[in-house]
Amino acid sequence: MSNLVRLIIGFALLGAAVALFIFGYWGWGIPAVLFSIFIFITYFYNENMLIAQWYLRKDNMPKAEVFLGRITNYEKQLNKMQHGYFNLLLGLIESRKAPLKSEKYFKTALSLGLHMDHNVAMAKLSLAGIAMAKRNKREAQMYLAEAKKADKNKLLADQIKQMKDQLGMLDKQQQVRYSHR
Numbered sequence: 001m002s003n004l005v006r007l008i009i010g011f012a013l014l015g016a017a018v019a020l021f022i023f024g025y026w027g028w029g030i031p032a033v034l035f036s037i038f039i040f041i042t043y044f045y046n047e048n049m050l051i052a053q054w055y056l057r058k059d060n061m062p063k064a065e066v067f068l069g070r071i072t073n074y075e076k077q078l079n080k081m082q083h084g085y086f087n088l089l090l091g092l093i094e095s096r097k098a099p100l101k102s103e104k105y106f107k108t109a110l111s112l113g114l115h116m117d118h119n120v121a122m123a124k125l126s127l128a129g130i131a132m133a134k135r136n137k138r139e140a141q142m143y144l145a146e147a148k149k150a151d152k153n154k155l156l157a158d159q160i161k162q163m164k165d166q167l168g169m170l171d172k173q174q175q176v177r178y179s180h181r
Helices: 003-022 026-044 047-057 061-069 080-097 099-112 117-133 137-150 157-179
Strands: none
Touching: 003 026, 047 061, 047 080, 061 080, 080 099, 080 117, 099 117, 117 137, 117 157, 137 157
C-alpha cells in the first residue's frame, strides 16, 4: 500500500473517531483513534521492514527475505528516510548467501543515507569485510577506519578489532606466500 493511501485512510479514520466522540460513542472512538495512530506510525515505519528486522534479529533469514520481498517498489512504499535501511537489510541478507554480491546494497544504503551511526558503522564494517575478501587491503583499512569513527557508542568495537586482526593475518599470509617463491 502506498504512503498516500495510508495517510488518506489514517485521516479518514481520525475524522470518524472525532465524529464518534461528538456523538457520544466513546467506546468506539478510542479504538478508532488508536487504530489511526497505528496507521500513521506505519507511514513512517513500514510494517514489512519492522517484521523483517525482527526476523533478522532472530536469525531467520528466509522469513526476513519474504517480508522484504513484499516491498515491490521501495521508492513508493517507503518513506524517504527508510530507503537506505531497506538496502542495508537487503545487503545483510545477501551477505549470508553471496558476500561479494552484497557490496552494491551496502554502498547504495550509504549513498541514500543512514541516520543512526551504528548502522553506518555496520555497513562500513561489512564493506571492509568484502574488501578483505577481494584482497584489497587499502580499501579495507579505509572502511575499518570509517567504521571505527562512526561507531561512537562502541557497539561494534569487538568486530572492528577482530577485522583488524584478520587484516594483519592477511599480511602474514601474503608474506609467507611470497617467501616460498
